[in-house]
Amino acid sequence: MRNKQLLHSMFYPKQYAKKRHVIHKLTSRFSKFGYQQVETPVFEDYDLYNDVQGTVNTADMLKLIDPSGKVLVLRPDATIPIARHYTNLQEKVASGRLSYVLDIFRSTLEERSRTQAGVELFGERTPEADAELIALAVTSLKELAIPSFKIEIGHATFYKELLREADLNAIQQKQLDQYIQSKNISEIVPFLKDLDLNASLIEKIRKIPMLYGDASLVIDEAENIITTDRMREELDYLSQVYQLLKDYQVDSYISINLGLINHMNYYSGIIFQGFAEGLGQPIMMGGRYDYLSRSFYQEMPAIGFAFEIDLLVNLLSAAFIEEEIIELRYEPSERQRAFQLAEALRAENYTVVARIAKENKELSDSPEILVKFEKLVYSKQKQLKDFKTDQELLDWYLRKDVE
Amino acid sequence: MQPVTIALAKGRPAKQSIDLLEAAGIHFEDFHEKTRKLVFFNKDKTLRLIFLKGMDVPIYVEKGAADIGIVGRDNIIETEADVYEILDLGIGKCKFSVAGKKGTSLPDNQSLTIGTKYPNIAKNFFDKRNQTIETVHLNGSVELAPLIGLADYIVDIVETGNTLHENGLEILADIETISTKFIVNKASFVTRSKEIQDVLKKLEQVVSEENANSPL
Numbered sequence: 001m002r003n004k005q006l007l008h009s010m011f012y013p014k015q016y017a018k019k020r021h022v023i024h025k026l027t028s029r030f031s032k033f034g035y036q037q038v039e040t041p042v043f044e045d046y047d048l049y050n051d052v053q054g055t056v057n058t059a060d061m062l063k064l065i066d067p068s069g070k071v072l073v074l075r076p077d078a079t080i081p082i083a084r085h086y087t088n089l090q091e092k093v094a095s096g097r098l099s100y101v102l103d104i105f106r107s108t109l110e111e112r113s114r115t116q117a118g119v120e121l122f123g124e125r126t127p128e129a130d131a132e133l134i135a136l137a138v139t140s141l142k143e144l145a146i147p148s149f150k151i152e153i154g155h156a157t158f159y160k161e162l163l164r165e166a167d168l169n170a171i172q173q174k175q176l177d178q179y180i181q182s183k184n185i186s187e188i189v190p191f192l193k194d195l196d197l198n199a200s201l202i203e204k205i206r207k208i209p210m211l212y213g214d215a216s217l218v219i220d221e222a223e224n225i226i227t228t229d230r231m232r233e234e235l236d237y238l239s240q241v242y243q244l245l246k247d248y249q250v251d252s253y254i255s256i257n258l259g260l261i262n263h264m265n266y267y268s269g270i271i272f273q274g275f276a277e278g279l280g281q282p283i284m285m286g287g288r289y290d291y292l293s294r295s296f297y298q299e300m301p302a303i304g305f306a307f308e309i310d311l312l313v314n315l316l317s318a319a320f321i322e323e324e325i326i327e328l329r330y331e332p333s334e335r336q337r338a339f340q341l342a343e344a345l346r347a348e349n350y351t352v353v354a355r356i357a358k359e360n361k362e363l364s365d366s367p368e369i370l371v372k373f374e375k376l377v378y379s380k381q382k383q384l385k386d387f388k389t390d391q392e393l394l395d396w397y398l399r400k401d402v403e
Numbered sequence: 404m405q406p407v408t409i410a411l412a413k414g415r416p417a418k419q420s421i422d423l424l425e426a427a428g429i430h431f432e433d434f435h436e437k438t439r440k441l442v443f444f445n446k447d448k449t450l451r452l453i454f455l456k457g458m459d460v461p462i463y464v465e466k467g468a469a470d471i472g473i474v475g476r477d478n479i480i481e482t483e484a485d486v487y488e489i490l491d492l493g494i495g496k497c498k499f500s501v502a503g504k505k506g507t508s509l510p511d512n513q514s515l516t517i518g519t520k521y522p523n524i525a526k527n528f529f530d531k532r533n534q535t536i537e538t539v540h541l542n543g544s545v546e547l548a549p550l551i552g553l554a555d556y557i558v559d560i561v562e563t564g565n566t567l568h569e570n571g572l573e574i575l576a577d578i579e580t581i582s583t584k585f586i587v588n589k590a591s592f593v594t595r596s597k598e599i600q601d602v603l604k605k606l607e608q609v610v611s612e613e614n615a616n617s618p619l
Contacts, residue, residue, distance in 0.1 A: 184488040279466075280466050
């Protein structure tokens with residue numbers, strides 16, 4: 001059924017250079033915020049995912065059987081194994097801040113795998129922690145120069161709490177989630193009326209999908225549909241996170257959407273998604289998952305997010321400049337000298353390919369250095385420049401990029 | 404600034420949708436009914452209108468190639484596109500039904516062969532009845548299938564029922580009602596919020612006026 005791609009897209013060096021650039025920018029950003037990078041095994045126990053309910057659909061996982069008959073899965077998600085390992089650590093990482101760049105595997109994905117880069121913050125349930133993550137996500141996207149993006153913040157429990165009174169069964173719940181998620185207001189009301197809910201509750205649920213946009217306005221409006229103390233607390237919490245984001249000066253990138261629902265059931269508080277113009281899928285997803293650790297018999301509040309690297313690669317602006325490769329060609333007698341010169345340039349972080357000079361070779365647009373007896377010729381875009389000594393060229397080369 | 408792109412299903416429903424946009428004060432230069440052009444702009448080039456096949460509209464919107472789509476709900480359900488279905492435009496009303504030869508009934512204790520342009524919708528309906536079906540995916544003249552013996556029953560859009568009647572078929576069960584929807588790409592909804600809200604508000608106004616004027 002699926003179109004088998006002949007060649008993995010990252011096999012093109014130019015494409016992969018972009019991916020490397022995205023990963024490098026993100027990981028250095030994460031580490032500047034104190035997040036320490038970790039890795040988890042590619043093969044995980046099937047039971048790990050089977051036991052943690054409401055996470056990855058077991059049918060979507062890629063399974064294999066080891067010689068002893070045990071069922072393994074290719075890592076379908078990064079958060080669950082990281083949370084499991086972290087909660088079981090005897091000596092916790094002091095900061096509670098971890099990051100990762102990992103491939104995840106699912107049968108539903110385009111090439112059956114994709115790369116995610118994300119962070120997890122363990123041991124804190126505070127608006128400060130939530131705001132830190134969202135600010136980190138915004139500044140990361142700014143650093144990648146993603147042209148036009150927004151982070152949408154919602155709340156997993158605010159809406160669930162409102163629905164508690166309605167006491168829906170799983171099928172009804174799924175249908176309603178679908179309507180709310182697609183902001184399908186015209187079908188919500190008839191659906192709820194069929195369920196015999198009272199009019200005031202219907203009126204409140206109906207408002208959920210419309211609670212989006214500018215934070216201060218949405219939070220004020222959401223006041224009107226509060227029915228329980230829990231909802232009041234959660235809304236106050238959201239409001240505090242927004243105040244913190246103002247101090248991070250990232251509030252212009254934020255939009256509130258209380259109709260946001262994440263299909264990962266483990267989220268327990270703030271949830272958020274990043275969107276870039278012209279792309280329908282979220283480039284980033286995250287949220288608070290305070291109770292996931294209970295599956296591992298521990299209490300460990302946590303929040304995390306993950307970027308979709310492959311989507312970011314496609315969004316990377318045309319302004320992304322690939323690293324220049326210097327072609328250093330030498331005449332056979334000048335081999336030793338040429339190798340030394342190549343190393344000297346590499347020591348200054350230039351990329352150099354050294355090889356033997358060809359006769360009658362036409363000049364290309366990329367930089368070339370021809371090493372001849374007692375002489376060097378530099379060329380770029382068919383402009384030539386002569387040098388007498390290697391040192392002279394080296395000095396000029398280093399100076400040229402500074403100017 | 405890139406224009407906001409509105410994707411419209413071409414063919415029969417396009418006329419009503421264009422009328423609605425016109426009523427909302429959204430005009431596209433050099434658009435007329437007989438034109439064969441597929442792309443139009445409004446006067447200040449802030450909006451771009453493109454014409455697509457109905458089934459492609461939700462896909463364009465989901466992928467972000469269009470910010471807004473105006474399309475029948477049949478196409479949204481069938482493609483299972485992940486978009487915001489913000490507004491029911493109240494036009495293009497019809498329903499999905501199961502039809503079969505006159506005088507037959509729809510058994511619930513056997514596996515059936517269903518001819519349809521909408522295999523997902525057919526499958527979802529029979530899944531809910533816990534009935535297994537085999538679908539035959541057809542692209543037109545669906546009414547023929549039961550007559551020729553290609554399928555036991557069909558799942559199709561029914562507007563007046565005339566086509567069914569003339570081919571000796573009748574409705575055996577209704578699946579759901581459909582109408583034309585205003586859909587929005589989830590990213591555009593936040594990244595181009597202002598421009599989209601502007602179009603949405605204008606259309607909402609027209610739709611609510613039309614509802615108030617309708618005899619119902």
